[in-house]
């Protein structure tokens with residue numbers, strides 16, 4: 001009997017965890033109103049590493065630093081595509097000027113950049129691991 005109680009409370013906790021996760025993925029509220037990328041210092045730290053190895057060769061998170069090969073990515077969430085002072089974006093990107101980097105578009109970009117903007121000359125083919133993408137999103141949102 002005691003065993004059953006322990007088990008059912010364990011499943012109760014599991015169910016609650018699923019309810020919280022499930023709730024975020026099936027909700028119909030517009031994505032940019034949702035706290036989809038959670039503030040988690042450990043996650044941000046992991047994201048900083050992903051950024052260092054996969055993005056920092058071309059991008060900086062410091063808007064005052066000279067732009068390396070690519071535009072800086074400070075405060076990229078909420079910014080329209082191709083709008084960084086001091087960085088000359090190629091002209092073909094004008095066709096994509098309607099894109100705003102919110103959490104949804106940025107998450108898609110991190111996963112499959114070439115599918116989103118086939119012309120983009122960014123020589124990077126996307127992060128295949130979901131855990132890496134999640135951490136990187138946290139870093140891009142909260143990191144410095």
Ligand code: HEC
Pocket residue numbers: 051054055056057058059069070071073076080081082083084089090101109110119120121122123124127
């Ligand atoms: C080898 C260089 C390189 C790497 C690595 C790279 N990028 Fe880029 N990225 C670029 C260039 C160059 C552009 C500018 C677009 C262009 O010139 O076509 C760009 C553009 C972008 C933009 C659009 C910026 C804007 O203001 O509209 C985002 C967002 C972006 N990169 C994110 C990332 C992320 C996140 C990573 C790492 C996972 C990454 N990039 C890795 C070179 C790179």
